[in-house]
Amino acid sequence: MNVECQRVQELLAESGGRTDTLPEDAVRHLGACQECARAAEQERELARLLAVALPPEDAALTERIMEAVGRRRRAQRLLRLLPLAASVLLVLGAAVLLGGVPGSGLLAAVPGTAVAGCLGLTGGAIAWVRSVAVAAGALASVVPGWVIWGAMLLVLGGLLVGRRLLRRLEARQR
Amino acid sequence: MPEERSDEALLARAAEGDEVAFGVLVTRYQRRVVGFLVQMVGDVELARDLTQEVFLRVWGAAASFDDRYRFTTWLFRIAHNLAIDHLRKRKLPTTPLTVVSGEGDEQTMPIPAPDKDPMGHLENHELAGALRRAIEGLRDDYRELVLLRHFALLSYQEIAELKGMPLGTVKNKLFRAHSVLREELVGYRQGRIPG
Numbered sequence: 001m002n003v004e005c006q007r008v009q010e011l012l013a014e015s016g017g018r019t020d021t022l023p024e025d026a027v028r029h030l031g032a033c034q035e036c037a038r039a040a041e042q043e044r045e046l047a048r049l050l051a052v053a054l055p056p057e058d059a060a061l062t063e064r065i066m067e068a069v070g071r072r073r074r075a076q077r078l079l080r081l082l083p084l085a086a087s088v089l090l091v092l093g094a095a096v097l098l099g100g101v102p103g104s105g106l107l108a109a110v111p112g113t114a115v116a117g118c119l120g121l122t123g124g125a126i127a128w129v130r131s132v133a134v135a136a137g138a139l140a141s142v143v144p145g146w147v148i149w150g151a152m153l154l155v156l157g158g159l160l161v162g163r164r165l166l167r168r169l170e171a172r173q174r
Numbered sequence: 175m176p177e178e179r180s181d182e183a184l185l186a187r188a189a190e191g192d193e194v195a196f197g198v199l200v201t202r203y204q205r206r207v208v209g210f211l212v213q214m215v216g217d218v219e220l221a222r223d224l225t226q227e228v229f230l231r232v233w234g235a236a237a238s239f240d241d242r243y244r245f246t247t248w249l250f251r252i253a254h255n256l257a258i259d260h261l262r263k264r265k266l267p268t269t270p271l272t273v274v275s276g277e278g279d280e281q282t283m284p285i286p287a288p289d290k291d292p293m294g295h296l297e298n299h300e301l302a303g304a305l306r307r308a309i310e311g312l313r314d315d316y317r318e319l320v321l322l323r324h325f326a327l328l329s330y331q332e333i334a335e336l337k338g339m340p341l342g343t344v345k346n347k348l349f350r351a352h353s354v355l356r357e358e359l360v361g362y363r364q365g366r367i368p369g
Contacts, residue, residue: 010345013352014330042356049305049359050324054209061208061222065200065229069193072230 004029008036017043079163086159090152181245189236196236199245200229207253209325213309214257224260228253247336250326254318254336301362308358316351323348 001009008026015021017040019030030036140148179187179195181202187195207228211221231252239248309320322333330348334341 006349009353010349013349014345039356042360043352046352046355046359049301053302053305054325054327055205055212055218057205058208058222061225062197062200062204064222065204065226066193066197068226068230069196069233072233073191073193 001035005033005036008033009039012036012040012043015043016047017041017045079166083156083159083163087156090156182239182241185232185236185239185245186241188233189239196233199232203246203249204229206325206327207249210250210253210321211257213321213325214254215260220260224253224256228256231256244332244335246326246328247332250322250328251336253326301359304359304362305355308355308362311358312351312354316347316354319344319347320351320355 008022008029011022011026012019019027019040022030030040179198181199184195184199188199204225207225208218208221211224211228212218215221215224228249232249239245309317312320319333319337322328322336323330328336330341330344333339334344337344
């Protein structure tokens with residue numbers, strides 16, 4: 001095979017044997033070279049076989065992928081809220097440990113009749129929280145406050161670092 | 175009405191959480207990714223699972239996509255890396271193309287049922303088998319380029335970018351790979367079973 005035949009056959013491999021996209025000199029060469037004309041025919045046959053070898057469109061798979069994406073998105077949202085939720089819990093926890101719960105005072109300020117049922121329901125919960133607060137208060141009298149705050153900050157920091165590590169892990173998966 | 179936004183524009187929307195835009199990308203490329211992965215791992219169901227994982231990774235990393243590159247080269251790099259990782263982990267068991275009968279004769283393996291055969295929907299299963307074997311028999315570097323070209327449907331330029339090869343090298347390798355495939359198919363038509 002000479003250099004010109006190779007050049008033309010490279011073009012044929014790229015075009016899938018189609019000659020209408022070839023430059024004029026390549027088309028002229030095809031008219032004069034039996035070997036390249038045969039190669040063009042074989043390339044068309046190969047292109048036809050390869051084209052039908054692609055799997056058909058699969059709508060069920062698209063649906064499956066989008067469901068998985070939806071689940072991943074919901075998980076990501078929760079992950080984003082995690083540090084915020086943890087911070088709120090930590091602050092509440094610290095308040096319970098160091099200062100008791102201002103629950104009854106706040107609830108007493110809410111206008112009466114509409115929330116009477118709600119107050120009844122929350123009464124039991126508050127009683128439970130109070131007993132926890134009493135126990136925690138006992139703990140706080142033994143353990144210095146700064147140790148408790150330090151522990152809380154460490155937990156919060158750990159959550160933030162953990163989240164960053166998760167993001168890095170996701171990026172590395174690319 | 176067909177969606178006309180570019181891949182990169184759709185991905186930018188997806189990075190902001192637009193699942194509809196991402197769905198367009200999935201619809202646009204799912205068939206090509208499955209086709210490519212089927213040829214890489216040799217199993218349709220596994221290829222579907224890996225395709226789902228590819229798109230989940232694309233979704234997860236959409237915000238970090240570098241728009242100096244093409245979406246297609248990025249997508250198929252992810253698919254390729256995932257398939258390679260999977261094959262490494264699994265140490266893919268190979269199936270011989272011939273079996274020895276009770277009388278000691280060597281027989282060609284039957285082509286599997288269409289739903290398990292990567293090319294099973296070809297009308298002519300024997301020709302599909304010949305083509306599959308011809309592709310499997312290619313040198314690794316030729317085979318990879320053939321899969322990227324004919325199953326991922328990437329252009330020569332996209333393949334060159336993805337593989338970090340000069341365009342001329344891609345042209346030359348694909349020309350050589352095609353020559354081998356053409357020869358095998360001509361041989362098959364003349365009654366010689368390739369491989």
